Amino acid sequence: MNVDMLIEENNRKRELLTPENEKYYDDMLIYIRLQWRLSEQQSEEVLMEILDHLLQGQEEGKTAKDMFGHNPKAFADEIIEQLPNEKxxxxxxxxxxxxxxxxxxxxxxxxxxxxxxxxxxxxxxxxxxxxxxxxxxxxxxxxxxxxxxxxxxxxxxxxxxxxxxxxxxxxxxxxxxxxxxxxxxxxxxxxxxxxxxxxxxxxxxxxxxxxxxxxxxxxxx
Incomplete structure (x- = not known):
């Protein structure tokens, strides 16, 4: 999927999150998207993978903090370090x-x-x-x-x-x-x-x- 399709799919799936998980994920999503030097395509792909993983854990009764820790900024920084820069x-x-x-x-x-x-x-x-x-x-x-x-x-x-x-x-x-x-x-x-x-x-x-x-x-x- 291209960037626009990934963003559209991301918007649709985020509606399935609980309020607590949505706030946790939205902060991380905005934080990563604000890193303009990063590859937009790969950033959106990683965000989609995180969202799918979060939705799966949510069905099992887990929260975002249970899955990714109590420091979403640190977790997001780890992801950013692994993403390539935009050409x-x-x-x-x-x-x-x-x-x-x-x-x-x-x-x-x-x-x-x-x-x-x-x-x-x-x-x-x-x-x-x-x-x-x-x-x-x-x-x-x-x-x-x-x-x-x-x-x-x-x-x-x-x-x-x-x-x-x-x-x-x-x-x-x-x-x-x-x-x-x-x-x-x-x-x-x-x-x-x-x-x-x-x-x-x-x-x-x-x-x-x-x-x-x-x-x-x-x-x-």
Whole structure:
């Protein structure tokens, strides 16, 4: 089975776990999946093997702690040490898709905003290449940092009995709001340097939609 099929099967089988076993396994699953350097295919295969073994033990009245010990993090670390790293040729397309998605959604959002605003005010459809590059750089940094920060929050909350979900949500929301403010400030105060070109909202919306569709089809392949 490929990665998508393994994840889908994993989601289905996890519903059969008891609440106690599900919490134990879910923490371990997230902890392993957050190790981006590891081979995704082999990580999902190992997670499926652990889940099948856990379900079998559950039928015999055993708990996850009975089978894998009272320290799931240590057990997960042992598994991680045995898993190979992801190949570079598979990592590069992953980051390329992230950048592509940022560009596509930026174009789509710009097109929608210009369409809405043009119904009420006159909108300047010209874009300055330098301003656009700086805004794109700011958005990329914001998205990258936000993803890293949220994953770090999740990582640090694993294997803890009492998690303060509300506090984690507040922290994530604060970082998101602060990052968006920085992006808006960069877009507002970056000077126009170099050439500017006309980019109507129709072109922006269509180009963004086509790029998103290409990335979506490529991901499904």
């Amino acid at each position: 570079k040729r598979e990592i590069i397309p992953f980051y390329a898709r992230i950048i592509g998605n940022i560009v596509s959604w930026s174009l789509i959002i710009r097109g929608i905003l210009h369409l809405i605003l043009s119904q009420f005010i006159e909108v300047n459809s010209e874009i300055n290449l330098f301003q656009m590059a700086m805004s794109f750089l700011a958005i990329t940094c914001f998205v990258s940092f936000s993803i890293w920060f949220i994953l770090r929050l999740v990582h640090n909350s694993l294997f803890k009995e009492n998690r303060n979900i509300k506090l984690l949500t507040i922290k994530a929301g604060f970082v998101g709001a602060a990052g968006m403010a920085v992006v808006l400030l960069v877009a507002k105060f970056t000077p126009e340097i170099g050439p500017s070109y006309n980019l109507p909202w129709q072109v922006s919306l269509i180009a963004g939609a086509i790029l998103w569709l290409i990335l979506f089809v490529e991901k499904k392949r």
